[in-house]
Amino acid sequence: MSSFEQWAQSCSQQLENAISKRLPSGEQFPQRLHQAMRYAALNGGKHFRPLLIYATAAALDLPRERVDSLAAAIELIHAYSLVHDDLPAMDDDDLRRGKPTCHKAFDDATAILAGDALQALAFRILSADDALTDDPAVRVRIIRHISDAIGSHGMAGGQAIDLESEGKSLNAAELEAMHIHKTGALIRAAVVTTAYCAPDVTRAQEEALDHFAKCVGLAFQIHDDVLDETGDAEEMGKTVGADRARDKNTYPNLFGLSESRSMARSLIDDARASLHDLGAKAEYLHLLAEFVISRRG
Amino acid sequence: MSSFEQWAQSCSQQLENAISKRLPSGEQFPQRLHQAMRYAALNGGKHFRPLLIYATAAALDLPRERVDSLAAAIELIHAYSLVHDDLPAMDDDDLRRGKPTCHKAFDDATAILAGDALQALAFRILSADDALTDDPAVRVRIIRHISDAIGSHGMAGGQAIDLESEGKSLNAAELEAMHIHKTGALIRAAVVTTAYCAPDVTRAQEEALDHFAKCVGLAFQIHDDVLDETGDAEEMGKTVGADRARDKNTYPNLFGLSESRSMARSLIDDARASLHDLGAKAEYLHLLAEFVISRRG
Numbered sequence: 001m002s003s004f005e006q007w008a009q010s011c012s013q014q015l016e017n018a019i020s021k022r023l024p025s026g027e028q029f030p031q032r033l034h035q036a037m038r039y040a041a042l043n044g045g046k047h048f049r050p051l052l053i054y055a056t057a058a059a060l061d062l063p064r065e066r067v068d069s070l071a072a073a074i075e076l077i078h079a080y081s082l083v084h085d086d087l088p089a090m091d092d093d094d095l096r097r098g099k100p101t102c103h104k105a106f107d108d109a110t111a112i113l114a115g116d117a118l119q120a121l122a123f124r125i126l127s128a129d130d131a132l133t134d135d136p137a138v139r140v141r142i143i144r145h146i147s148d149a150i151g152s153h154g155m156a157g158g159q160a161i162d163l164e165s166e167g168k169s170l171n172a173a174e175l176e177a178m179h180i181h182k183t184g185a186l187i188r189a190a191v192v193t194t195a196y197c198a199p200d201v202t203r204a205q206e207e208a209l210d211h212f213a214k215c216v217g218l219a220f221q222i223h224d225d226v227l228d229e230t231g232d233a234e235e236m237g238k239t240v241g242a243d244r245a246r247d248k249n250t251y252p253n254l255f256g257l258s259e260s261r262s263m264a265r266s267l268i269d270d271a272r273a274s275l276h277d278l279g280a281k282a283e284y285l286h287l288l289a290e291f292v293i294s295r296r297g
Numbered sequence: 298m299s300s301f302e303q304w305a306q307s308c309s310q311q312l313e314n315a316i317s318k319r320l321p322s323g324e325q326f327p328q329r330l331h332q333a334m335r336y337a338a339l340n341g342g343k344h345f346r347p348l349l350i351y352a353t354a355a356a357l358d359l360p361r362e363r364v365d366s367l368a369a370a371i372e373l374i375h376a377y378s379l380v381h382d383d384l385p386a387m388d389d390d391d392l393r394r395g396k397p398t399c400h401k402a403f404d405d406a407t408a409i410l411a412g413d414a415l416q417a418l419a420f421r422i423l424s425a426d427d428a429l430t431d432d433p434a435v436r437v438r439i440i441r442h443i444s445d446a447i448g449s450h451g452m453a454g455g456q457a458i459d460l461e462s463e464g465k466s467l468n469a470a471e472l473e474a475m476h477i478h479k480t481g482a483l484i485r486a487a488v489v490t491t492a493y494c495a496p497d498v499t500r501a502q503e504e505a506l507d508h509f510a511k512c513v514g515l516a517f518q519i520h521d522d523v524l525d526e527t528g529d530a531e532e533m534g535k536t537v538g539a540d541r542a543r544d545k546n547t548y549p550n551l552f553g554l555s556e557s558r559s560m561a562r563s564l565i566d567d568a569r570a571s572l573h574d575l576g577a578k579a580e581y582l583h584l585l586a587e588f589v590i591s592r593r594g
Contacts (some may be wrong), residue, residue, distance in 0.1 A: 024449055030478075033449050033457035084413060088384075089405035108386035113457050116381060119413065120448035123420050127441040136433035143440060144424040151417035152321055152330050156410050160330035165405050183328075204453065 004287040008051055012065070015050045018068040019075060022125055036106045036114035037121070039094040040077040044097050046295075048137025048220065049074045049190040054189050055284035056209060058189060058200040059275075067194055072141070074190045078148055079176035081120035081186075083111050085159060087295040104198045123147070133197055142193045149189035162249075170249040178249070179221040180214075187217035215271035218291050223293045225250035229257060231297060264293045305348055308361070312347045313339060315365040316372060319422055333403045333411035335419070336375040341394055343592075345517065346371045346487040352490050352581035354507060356572075358441070359497035364491055366426035367439070370419040371487045374447055377415035378483075379407050382456060430494055439490045442538040445485035455479025459546075468547040475546070476518040477511075485516035498578035505571045509582065517589045519561040522547035526554060528594060561590045 001009075019041055026035040050071035057067045087108060088094040094104050126132070126143050133139050148154060156208035158181025165178065191213035195201045218268050229252045251260040259293040275282040298308075316338055323332040341371040347368035383390040383398040383471045385407060423429070423440050430436050445451060455478030459520035462475065490509035491542050492498045526549045548557040565586050 005301075029452050030457045030461065030463060032451070035453060037449060080413075084409055087386075087406075087409065089384075089409060110457065111459050112381055112386060113453050113460075116412070116416065117379075117449040117453035117467055120444050120451075120453060123440060124444035127437050127444055136437045140424050140436050141435045143420060147417050147420035147424055151478060152327070152334060152414040153420060157327050157330060158415035158419060160327045160407065160410050161412075164327065166330060233458065268421075 002192065004284070004291065007284060007287075008047075008291075011051055011054045012047045014064060014068065015075060016055075017045055017230060021071070022121070022129075026028055031057075031288065032106065032110060033113055033117060035103055036110045039105055040083045040102045040111075040114055041076055043079075047075065048292075049078055049187060050105055052187065052213065052257055052283050052285075053194045055282075055288050056194040057197075058284050059209075059278050059282040060201055060205070061196060061281065062194070063196050064143070065131055069132045069134070069181060070190075070193060070197065073125040074146070076118045076122040076192075077146070077155075080115040080122075081155055082157070083115040083118070087111060087114050090113060090159070090163065094234070097252075100242040106227065108266050119150075126160050138202075139194055141196050145196070146186075146189050149185040154181055154185035154189075158185070164251055168249075168293055170254070172254060175249050175251070175254060179218055184214060184217040186211040187220070194244070205278065207276060208268050212271045212285065212289075213276045215267040215274070219264040219267035219271070219289075220292045222251045222260050222267070224254055224296070226257060226260050226264070227295075227297065261293075268293050301581070301588065302583060304584075305588075308343045308348055308351045311351075311361060311365065311430050312344055312368050312372060314368040319366070319426075320418070321367050329403065329407060330410055330414060333399055333407045334415055337399045337408075337411055338373055338415060340396055344372065344378075344507070345589075346365070346375055346484060347488050348585055349484065349510065349513070349582075350491045352358055352579075352585050353491040354494075355581050356506075356575045356579040357492060358578065359491070361493050362428055364429070366429045367487075367490060367494070368457060370422040371443070371483065372488075373415045373419040373422070373523065375483065377412040378421075378452055378456070379478075380412040380415070382594045384408060384511075386507055387456070387460065397399075404545050416447075421561055425429070435493055438493050442490050442493070443483075443486050446482040449477055451482035452480075453485075455482070462467050465546075467551070469551060472546050472548070472551060473515065476515055480518055481511060481514040481562075485510040486519065505574060508571045509568045511585075512564040513586050513589055516561040516564035516568070517547045519564070520592070522549055522555050522588045523554060523561070524592075524594065525549075536571075 023038050023041060024034045026038055053067050053071045053074065054064055057064060065290055082096060083102045086092050086096055087103055093101050095101060102114060123143065126140065126146065150156060158178055161178045162182055170178065191209050192206060192242050195206045195209050228250065251263065255263065271289050272286055275285055298580060318481060320335050320338060321331045323335055325331050350364050350371065351361055352369045380399045382388050383393055384400055390398050392398065399411060420440065423443065426434065447453060455475055458475045459479055462471070467475065485507055488506050489503060492503045492506050525547065548560065552560065568586050569583055572582055
């Protein structure tokens with residue numbers, strides 16, 4: 001196992017502990033709802049957003065424990081969005097990461113409510129967790145950024161654009177706009193709000209990290225589309241080719257595989273270039289950026 | 298029109314302006330999502346929670362403008378919960394306030410996303426609106442209370458309990474627990490977080506207002522159940538007797554109509570007694586409490 005893989009595994013472990021501690025136990029009333037929330041939030045996954053948070057913290061000399069609650073909140077938001085996206089009224093997916101989706105393991109109503117409650121819990125964590133910051137103004141700034149990133153101008157808006165565009169052909173600008181909303185906004189929020197926690201971060205560093213996150217987020221999505229065409233069904237945990245089969249708007253459908261790969265590569269180069277002034281402490285951000293376009297699932 | 302009705306109408310007007318200003322226009326991309334959010338949030342209704350907020354503000358000498366954003370945020374959360382509750386996977390209602398429910402006017406997927414985005418917008422407003430407070434610590438306290446009140450230990454939890462209990466008979470304690478979660482927590486949050494905005498509010502006043510809100514919230518629900526048995530279909534904007542027909546757990550089903558009415562009356566007496574020390578400035582809270590059990594729709 002490479003040192004990057006070791007680092008990622010230890011971050012994932014720390015994140016799962018952080019989430020598990022903050023989620024009500026499945027024994028707590030109302031039990032079924034809490035079980036569904038735990039099922040949705042603790043089902044593995046790549047933990048890409050939390051890894052970005054821990055890597056950004058390392059680049060800014062913040063101890064990991066400082067951003068555990070931020071990582072947990074962002075992952076809970078991501079988990080809620082997947083639960084709702086998978087619903088029959090939305091993407092109607094039966095499998096997520098090789099396991100039954102939340103509404104399959106429970107039921108549609110419970111999945112809707114589990115998603116709703118996970119969103120609320122994320123804001124509860126951001127507003128209440130002591131280790132995040134001593135400064136309420138920083139806390140407010142973090143909540144403002146995240147609430148903006150996941151609303152109608154961000155993640156929820158992106159999902160709406162995605163649904164509306166099914167069966168229609170998007171051009172390159174429209175496809176990019178969809179992804180900037182749907183996944184880009186939360187990925188950027190993960191990195192930028194981590195920077196908010198560092199007391200002596202400069203404006204230039206915030207902007208460099210934001211640019212990094214913007215590029216990495218888009219590359220992540222392009223590579224996801226590429227994997228969906230070429231990937232290994234078992235590693236992906238879902239049906240390969242599903243996006244193409246449903247005539248979805250993807251980068252390979254619009255640009256072809258080779259051009260899509262090369263777009264992702266340039267975005268990662270651009271992302272890494274923006275880390276220049278952070279020096280060697282940005283090591284995990286560099287490694288994470290490379291991982292984005294080398295992963296096979 | 299009584300002076301209370303005039304006051305309530307002017308509060309409602311102010312609230313609708315406050316909400317309308319804070320919601321993206323229906324022309325803004327993604328349009329359909331924004332149209333659904335506006336449809337759900339600006340469809341009239343009793344505005345009970347905002348009226349409680351404005352009445353509490355009056356009792357504590359806070360100008361109405363100070364709590365416009367709080368009233369808007371709480372009403373957006375209430376609106377999101379109705380949109381999700383009405384979905385086919387949940388209560389499956391076609392009508393809300395005499396108009397097609399959000400998923401009927403749009404579609405299920407858009408209704409799910411509109412609800413999600415309304416929740417996020419509420420937190421955006423609470424974290425960003427300048428008039429609410431100058432003190433970020435107060436802002437954080439408000440967000441903490443509200444995020445707690447609407448999660449799995451509050452509103453979303455209550456809806457889960459409601460769904461699970463359908464077809465089962467709840468006893469009095471279980472029925473009360475359901476309502477304390479489902480509607481009580483947000484009603485209490487509306488009143489208590491308004492108190493947080495008043496710089497010189499005492500702990501005793503906060504507790505008195507919390508007790509007031511707790512009693513009024515439960516009376517509101519009991520009276521709702523009573524109206525559902527006896528009310529006028531047109532005024533209610535939904536099918537009378539629907540709760541009984543579906544064998545739902547309601548106060549009249551458990552206690553009979555007359556006992557339910559008298560329980561609501563005692564709760565309102567109890568609520569009003571707790572306002573004693575606030576004196577004449579609590580006038581609108583008293584009037585609102587009486588309105589709760591005298592309204593016919």
